[in-house]
Amino acid sequence: MNLTTVREIYKNREQYLSQEISVGGWVRSIRDSKAFGFIVVSDGSYFETLQIVYHDTMPNFDEICKLNVGAAIIVKGTLVATPEAKQPFEIQATEVTVEGPSASDYPLQKKRHSFEYLRTISHLRPRTNTFQAVFRVRSLIAYAIHQYFQERDFVYVHTPLITASDCEGAGEMFQVTTLDLDNIPKTEDGAVDFSQDFFNKPTSLTVSGQLNGETYAMAFRNIYTFGPTFRAENSNTTRHAAEFWMIEPEMAFADLDDNMALAEGMLKYVIRYVLEHAPEEMNFFNQFVDKGLLERLNGVLNSEFGHVTYTEAIKILEEHNDAFEYKVFWGCDLQTEHERYLTEEVYKKPLFVTDYPKEIKAFYMKLNDDNKTVAAMDCLVPGIGEIIGGSQREDNYDKLLSRMEELGLKPEDYEFYLDLRKYGSTRHSGFGLGFERCVMYLTGMGNIRDVIPFPRTVNNCDL
Amino acid sequence: MNLTTVREIYKNREQYLSQEISVGGWVRSIRDSKAFGFIVVSDGSYFETLQIVYHDTMPNFDEICKLNVGAAIIVKGTLVATPEAKQPFEIQATEVTVEGPSASDYPLQKKRHSFEYLRTISHLRPRTNTFQAVFRVRSLIAYAIHQYFQERDFVYVHTPLITASDCEGAGEMFQVTTLDLDNIPKTEDGAVDFSQDFFNKPTSLTVSGQLNGETYAMAFRNIYTFGPTFRAENSNTTRHAAEFWMIEPEMAFADLDDNMALAEGMLKYVIRYVLEHAPEEMNFFNQFVDKGLLERLNGVLNSEFGHVTYTEAIKILEEHNDAFEYKVFWGCDLQTEHERYLTEEVYKKPLFVTDYPKEIKAFYMKLNDDNKTVAAMDCLVPGIGEIIGGSQREDNYDKLLSRMEELGLKPEDYEFYLDLRKYGSTRHSGFGLGFERCVMYLTGMGNIRDVIPFPRTVNNCDL
Secondary structure (H helix, E strand, O other), X not given: OOOOOHHHHHHOHHHHOOOEEEEEEEEEEEEEOOOEEEEEXXXXXXXXXXXXXXXXXXXXXXXXXXXXXXXXXXXXXXXXXXOOOOOOEEXXXXXXXXXXXXXXXXXXXXXOOOHHHHHOOOOOHHHOHHHHHHHHHHHHHHHHHHHHHHHOOXXXXXXXXXXXXXXXXXXXXXXXXXXXXXXXXXXXXXXXXXXXOOOOOOEEEOOOOHHHHHHHHHHHOEEEEEXXXXXXXOOOOOOOOOEEEEEEEEEEOOOHHHHHHHHHHHHHHHHHHHHHHOHHHHHHHHHHOOOOHHHXXXXXXXXOOEEEEHHHHHHHHHOOHHHOOOOOOOOOOOOHHHHHHHHHHHOOOOEEEEEEEHHHOOOOEOEOOOOOXXXXXXXXXXXXXXXXXXXXXXXXXXXXXXXXHHOOOOHHHHHHHHHOOOEOOOOEEEEEEEHHHHHHHHHOOOOHHHOOOOOOEOOEOOO | OOOOOHHXXXXXXXXXXXXXXXXXXXXXXXXXXOOEEEEEEEOOOOOOOEEEEEEOOOOOHHHHHOOOOOOEEEEEEEEEEOOOOOOOEEEEEEEEEEEEOEOOOOOOOOOOOOHXXXXXXXXXXXXXXXXXXXXXXXXXXXXXXXXXXHHOXXXXXXXXXXXXXXXXXXXXXXXXXXXXXXXXXXXXXXXXXXXXXXXXXXXXXXXXXXXXXXXXXXXXXXXXXXXXXXXXXXXXXXXXXXXXXXXEEEEEOOOHXXXXXXXXXXXXXXXXHHHHHOHXXXXXXXXXXXXXXXXXXXHHXXXXXXXXXXXXXXXXXXXXXXXXXXXXXXXXXXXXXXXXXXXXXXXXXXXXXXXXXXXXXXXXXXXXXXOOEEEEEEEEEOOOEEEEEEEEEOOXXXXXXXXXXHOOOOHHHHHHHHHOOOEXXXXXXXXXXXXXXXXXXXXXXXXXXXXXXXXXXXXXXXX
């Protein structure tokens, strides 16, 4: 079909003015007087809408007047400049064809609906202003991340979703099975007979692609993953989803400084990309969702990220322990309140905290010479707290093995991972960025359910 | 670390010649004579390798001589042109630092290993020439697909992986559960008590994001998905994996012709992108994996895809029924042998077959006026057969409902999908591209296990 999009019209208005064009879209609002009427149309290609003027000279004038919000129409007409009006131009229609009417019980009327209500109609909410903005920006952020890494010749690796290993020894995982749950087959000694399962063993959904990613970094030098990860955590918060996307770059011949430079470069790149490619959406967020958003993001673009060790950070925070629900002490994990205090009150810009106690970090992080801390880094940003977590990896076979044994991990489960330290080991580093947290950060949206098209949380798996 | 990559050296050789640079990489081969030696190094950034010359003037000359294939080193030295030699330049080293040696049982020696063997060491095989080429090209194809759609303002939608619905009423799905398999909770009447499961109901892994994707196309007009999908099919072939990635674009205000134009444009775009960005890898495939590859791909670039209806195609094929294992007749599903005959022997180029009998296609495809066929299209390519399957979707509420009832689908399970036909329905179309099949097509690799980093197939879920 030879239709012009609203985006094309706005981007190349000079070319289309006074021309006859056809546009397809959905009715956002409609009002008529006796001899003519106005329809505001969105075609989803652009945040702004387009005004259509129609007249009673049309044979289907009555049909048009009766259209409801949400109806799909195709309009033929001439694009006319309207310098006196709110909108820059409108279409003087010669034909309005109804593709599909909208039933009178259409759940989205021309009024403000609460986010809570809109979550109950996740198949329709992308038709609203807020979710048009959220999900277009989500798409742009995803692409900007790919572009950032591909321009730097990172290889995109699809690490597996179904896994037989438990990456970090971490947390609650979803089991994946083809066994008949009504009638689980058992072995002679009464255990589940996984030899009858699809993969011949117990499997679950991955919580991280990092360990697999490292194997590819040791072949391609610079790689990144970008895929779904899963947590079966029973936590009903505004920041946790059971299914979310992660980006995990990994670089060989790279230390913690290289890692932080990559992370800072990535965040700035993505912010710049979105401000450039979705200015209408970003202004909308700044006006209606989070008033300080643009100032904050521009602040990030214009600052060098701060750097502080965990030990120094604890000293700073201890001086303000009165202000915190959880008091800090050397060895404690930082809570969001501490992270936000550091980045918002002390440094007033994004901040890397490095060299955490080994006890509160994962087994694969590189032990520092002090034997107490590891070469970890968390990136904290104003308004959120931690947005990125990463580290240099332990590349010494013996140290890695002994750390695994200390923590009770079975070396035979990690043979492939130990192999990387046996055959051409080299310093290497990487980090993880929770994609949804990044979308929340860039849009100002406060609930993770509102930045995922069809969110999965405890007791919620609709559509 | 301030290291120059092998890719940078090859791309900007003039800039680096006669300069002192440092390079990190892994030993591909090493040989020494009395006073000096040669190391061929790969750093994974580029398909070509780099030759290093080292001398017995170095304090660690003996250590270097003893290095094994696979060892990680950092080399400092001067890049020197070698116009007489096989390689265009080499590094005259002043320092060779061993980052990590490689144990003597390194499984990859300088000889040809079979693909079967390499599948048993999926964490090391990306270090070989073939898999360096496969997985860099896989990464480039993924990016080219994103670029194609983003340049056209398609919105990238992450449709959910965990689902409570069974998209096409199709096939074997993996169940997802947090129930204790050792001790499945039961209700009073003996059924599995899913109220105790994480999502409060039975859930499984998605087989397609299409239906969810359509809801976003009816808001954004043009969207695409690119994510993992799953089939618990017990089929042990070279073309089936339990976990694979799919691309599913969907366009509103678009008919079957728009759909085919989008698919043809995408395939050509991706081929062109890969030929331009990975010429070394593509030449390697053409030389060592599939001798007709480049000729075939260039043929695609330079041809308009053919178009034939299913009914016409059956007439053509019936004349050659002698040649087929499965004889064709109107109403039968096309087998790979038929598809390949059409595209390779009859049309000798990529081909769209359209308007299939409704009985062999999915319920959501648009019924044609003949009431017998649907507005479906399969794209067939030489060497593979079907690579893309798509259709215009049924946008008429009543027709969709009656088709669902004919097939015994419960309308209440598809309420959200029916809503799209109730509130502003419009003609719309989309297709699905199996990403791995696309990678096989562009590389000439014959087994899907060799184009997935860590493949999942029946009884196989390693690493």
